[in-house]
Amino acid sequence: MSIYLKNFFRFCLIVLIQVLVLNKITLRWWSQPTGFPVFIPYIYPLFILLLPFETPVWLLLVLGFTLGLTMDTFMNTAGMHACATVLIAYLRTNVLNALLPKNLVEYPNQSPGVKNMGWIPFIVYGGFLILIHHAVFFTVELWNFSNISYLLIKILASSVTSLLFIITYLLLFTKQTSLRS
Amino acid sequence: MRNFILFIRRFFNLILFLAVEIVCFVLMARTNTLQGDAVLSSANTVSGIVYKKREDVVYYFGLKKMNDSLMNENMRLRELLTQIKGVDTLSDTLVKRSFQTTDSTHIIRYANYIYREARVINNSVTAANNYITLNRGAADGIKRKMAVVSSTGVVGEVVNVSEHFSSVLSALNIKRKLSAKLKDGMLGSVGWEEGKPDVLILEDIPKEIKVYRNDSVFTTNYSFFPPDILIGTIQRLKVNKKNNIQTIYLKSATNFRNLQYVYVVENTMMEERRKLEDSTRSKK
Numbered sequence: 001m002s003i004y005l006k007n008f009f010r011f012c013l014i015v016l017i018q019v020l021v022l023n024k025i026t027l028r029w030w031s032q033p034t035g036f037p038v039f040i041p042y043i044y045p046l047f048i049l050l051l052p053f054e055t056p057v058w059l060l061l062v063l064g065f066t067l068g069l070t071m072d073t074f075m076n077t078a079g080m081h082a083c084a085t086v087l088i089a090y091l092r093t094n095v096l097n098a099l100l101p102k103n104l105v106e107y108p109n110q111s112p113g114v115k116n117m118g119w120i121p122f123i124v125y126g127g128f129l130i131l132i133h134h135a136v137f138f139t140v141e142l143w144n145f146s147n148i149s150y151l152l153i154k155i156l157a158s159s160v161t162s163l164l165f166i167i168t169y170l171l172l173f174t175k176q177t178s179l180r181s
Numbered sequence: 182m183r184n185f186i187l188f189i190r191r192f193f194n195l196i197l198f199l200a201v202e203i204v205c206f207v208l209m210a211r212t213n214t215l216q217g218d219a220v221l222s223s224a225n226t227v228s229g230i231v232y233k234k235r236e237d238v239v240y241y242f243g244l245k246k247m248n249d250s251l252m253n254e255n256m257r258l259r260e261l262l263t264q265i266k267g268v269d270t271l272s273d274t275l276v277k278r279s280f281q282t283t284d285s286t287h288i289i290r291y292a293n294y295i296y297r298e299a300r301v302i303n304n305s306v307t308a309a310n311n312y313i314t315l316n317r318g319a320a321d322g323i324k325r326k327m328a329v330v331s332s333t334g335v336v337g338e339v340v341n342v343s344e345h346f347s348s349v350l351s352a353l354n355i356k357r358k359l360s361a362k363l364k365d366g367m368l369g370s371v372g373w374e375e376g377k378p379d380v381l382i383l384e385d386i387p388k389e390i391k392v393y394r395n396d397s398v399f400t401t402n403y404s405f406f407p408p409d410i411l412i413g414t415i416q417r418l419k420v421n422k423k424n425n426i427q428t429i430y431l432k433s434a435t436n437f438r439n440l441q442y443v444y445v446v447e448n449t450m451m452e453e454r455r456k457l458e459d460s461t462r463s464k465k
Contacts, residue, residue, distance in 0.1 A: 019231065019232075026378075040307050074232075078208045086201045086205065094225070096191075
């Protein structure tokens with residue numbers, strides 16, 4: 001399948017999973033009625049994480065903006081998701097360069113994934129960008145620093161949860177045959 | 182000039198990044214003002230259709246619960262009806278007057294409320310400002326600034342309308358407060374603290390006023406809501422030692438997590454009232 005078509009389908013799939021399933025899951029780590037923040041896991045940054053290695057930065061930015069605006073339209077948060085997503089789209093190339101042994105150009109027609117990066121580097125890469133995304137998003141959403149511990153707890157807890165969901169997604173949608181070889 | 186072009190080519194990515202971020206912030210700034218909720222919202226057609234499809238599926242699983250709540254509401258309405266039927270306002274003679282507690286013929290009701298039922302097709306409780314999408318829009322007579330109530334209590338305010346869908350800012354938001362009163366008419370305002378979808382906060386009640394647990398808090402005539410709709414019941418009190426102001430935590434009457442049916446309330450006198458109030462304010 002052509003790489004454009006593949007990424008287009010992945011975009012639709014991830015947006016639909018996020019909007020139809022995950023937005024309905026309201027999570028809370030302890031179940032007392034007051035005290036701990038509620039949150040929903042976000043897996044849509046995964047689309048940016050899984051784009052091919054040699055995607056130019058301007059295209060990453062445009063795609064990040066499109067993805068963010070799509071989420072904004074669905075969640076009534078004009079600009080907040082777009083803001084966070086564009087930031088991780090911009091940082092992606094630098095993080096990948098720092099993590100990978102070879103130059104990015106030397107991976108033709110490949111996407112970052114568990115297969116060619118290994119589990120630990122991919123989780124570091126994903127976890128770092130997800131953490132940044134969530135930090136920016138929740139800061140922008142709350143927009144005050146009077147209750148900073150609450151903000152930090154919310155960022156940490158939901159990043160960890162989102163990462164778990166992303167790992168689940170990868171386990172589900174990575175081709176098992178090629179993983180075994 | 183050449184240097185300028187070189188500069189742009191060198192930092193093209195950074196410049197593009199900054200430009201896109203600025204666009205995002207402009208969008209946010211426009212939306213976060215009280216007037217501009219209309220830019221991007223789930224009342225638009227594409228996301229409205231997606232949410233409607235999902236709701237059609239989820240709808241069946243909630244039918245039993247829905248039945249129960251409709252039965253309850255029917256019961257409540259029937260009770261109300263018997264109370265109203267007991268007082269005959271049209272033939273108000275001297276003999277009958279002795280039975281009445283209030284002389285209702287002398288109260289002229291200016292506010293006329295029209296109720297329209299609507300189904301919730303999208304809902305959130307986790308964000309700082311939560312929005313609800315309804316399956317009714319301008320074609321069904323919904324306009325901005327109408328109040329939305331559920332069978333158990335207040336829900337929110339219509340902020341944006343498209344042809345067949347409308348967005349409602351639910352009571353779980355941090356930017357607007359609701360005028361509220363206790364049973365004895367003491368006025369306050371109800372806000373929300375992010376992250377707790379069952380808990381609302383009642384403020385501006387002086388410490389001298391005694392309140393008790395499980396007291397009810399209602400909407401007032403002052404807001405766009407019809408009066409005497411339940412907002413919540415008092416759950417916990419907290420007194421700030423410094424300025425002697427007490428914060429009252431309410432358990433919200435509406436369960437925002439599984440909202441399915443709501444009523445959009447139109448106050449037919451509201452436009453006239455708003456016009457009068459605005460002109461009074463501008464004359465000052």
